[in-house]
Amino acid sequence: MISEKMMDFVKNSSSIRAMFEEGKNMAAKFGAENVYDFSLGNPSVEPPKRVKEAIAEVLEEDSPNLVHGYMLNAGYEDVRAAVAASLNKRFGTGFDESNILMTVGAAGGLNVILKTLLNPGEEVIVFAPFFGEYTNYVKNYDGELVVISPDTSSFQPNLKEFAEKISEKTKAVIVNTPNNPTGVVYSEKTIMALAEIMYKAQDEFGTDIYLISDEPYRELVYDGREVPYLTKYYENTIVGYSYSKSLSLPGERIGYLVIPSEAADAENIKAAASVANRILGFVNAPSLMQRTVAKCLEEKTDVAAYDRNRKLLYENLLKYGYECIRPEGAFYLFVKALEEDDKAFVERAKQFHLLLVPGSTFGCAGYVRLAYCVSQDMIERSLPAFQKLAESYQ
């Protein structure tokens, strides 16, 4: 028998599996070109050409036992130094290799830092809508998730409620900007106000409260939008980064944590995070990919392609009568469902061969998420379906 905790997951995973099967069946029945799958955040843009070259270079330049062998659990020191230098150049920070821990993607990094920080029953605050996996990551370490309800006018965090709910039990706050699922970028003003609430709470409760910034979408921004680097606004910030989206390498599981020296208890956090990386079974971030990304720190994904998709989909959906916050980053649109029940709306959309994700998955019912990291061609073909879906509600 599997563990009781995992029972619910199995039920849930069979419904996801059912959805997946349904998508495949729809494609078989109606033709793949007539099914419009907006459900997955799997980058459609190819990795920069430099990635392939860099892999070849690493394999030529270094001995196979170095490239594929064990290194410190925190990662190769030269790779970590290169990441630190690149951040310092871009953001005027003062990191060195001791502040960087290479991780198995951002998901690995978040698990490592939550294992490092959380005692059972300590609270982690998230702002709805939020990436649903945070619930699982926090539960893995017996933490309590505290959800701040969404501000659906702007999808900036609801700071009034945040100030009320932050407490002596709060150990960490997770932010995700540019945001999955809304595409919203938290403004500098928001960040400063959020930091002020956290500083005040630390003073009031005499605790350290960590701000965990989950940043897989940092490089995906449009219209020249700036994404503030959070360690500069709040000392106890820990950054989780991933190359999944910025270099289109989601399958490779490569990212890093930044643990700034000015964070409270930084030395212990660094040491414990390195141990957590080991004992959770990651051991270290994949070695060839560590050395590869170190050669691609200046590379950029084709943001223009996502931007074209964004405009095409956003402008047409508005035209058909949908309501949606204009995304400034990431590759998602968060669209108001045309009926109260977002799951019912997702079911209705399937009749038009549109595969969407219910907002309730992100703690924000009444909305759906569309991932536009797909081909422009598919978006074009899908537009009549969106129009008919809207008309079906008139």
Place this chain on the structure above:
Amino acid sequence: MISEKMMDFVKNSSSIRAMFEEGKNMAAKFGAENVYDFSLGNPSVEPPKRVKEAIAEVLEEDSPNLVHGYMLNAGYEDVRAAVAASLNKRFGTGFDESNILMTVGAAGGLNVILKTLLNPGEEVIVFAPFFGEYTNYVKNYDGELVVISPDTSSFQPNLKEFAEKISEKTKAVIVNTPNNPTGVVYSEKTIMALAEIMYKAQDEFGTDIYLISDEPYRELVYDGREVPYLTKYYENTIVGYSYSKSLSLPGERIGYLVIPSEAADAENIKAAASVANRILGFVNAPSLMQRTVAKCLEEKTDVAAYDRNRKLLYENLLKYGYECIRPEGAFYLFVKALEEDDKAFVERAKQFHLLLVPGSTFGCAGYVRLAYCVSQDMIERSLPAFQKLAESYQ
């Protein structure tokens, strides 16, 4: 502040760090060629040449979005099918892709299966001496580790004590053969007796008890020794495999779990393990390496090189008066310390520039582990130091 659970780890990691620093200092002081580091299980043999070719082929043959993109959390279906077919060919098993879950090394796989199986307080039995990380992996999921004391005459598992300690609380038993740290291979007779005890306990308690076979050293055997494939002896066996040693790819974190269809609750275990892989933050095994190992299933590491090291070190240590079980697999020697306190013996060895690991790390005080996955040259240079260390006790 970091979590209380992690506090001890930080203390412990600073002592490991201190040892690491001491090794570096010794190398600086006496010259790297005069320090003999037998502490790490990092393969000295290069990966087979085919690995590099296979990486290049994968990058040429498949689209970058396939090679580096997301796939099912369990791994690419074609890779899993290839792994299953290779096992069936070698061991006469009847697996298909649904029985294989690609993992972030064996460490990732063990965490996935323990997360899948364990309710808090359930017991996991291990046989001393055992890989110390099992303690952490079991604690990660609030399980209780039950250690069976070593049989130091043969280093086969102590089945008498096993039969006494297996109970209605036992959820799993971990075996590791060829064994780290002893190099012993569990005989077929041992496996059959162990399986019989487990079948009997299942009947008596009306429970399912899983045998978890941790097999990173399966391919490293000497003198034509056979390693029984455990799913054939006990239905509720789950295998954790890694390419770290067999292809010398420890940094790449690539391995798999085998969940046979005949295991109790197999369908739920498969589904839950796939979810556990995701929510623990692994998400999936590194994608390029999945596709690479699928092309290297017939490849073998240079076992002859390890065998030369084994004989050279083993025969000379016996000559100097050390006692040691003759290893039949893996790349470790488990040597009786020349004084009761293995930690004191390790300290004394350092005076002769020998870096060893105390047996108490493996739940077996009074012994030390030597990893002979090093250059033959270093072994030759180290022999006088071993001789002097022995003489210092006369």
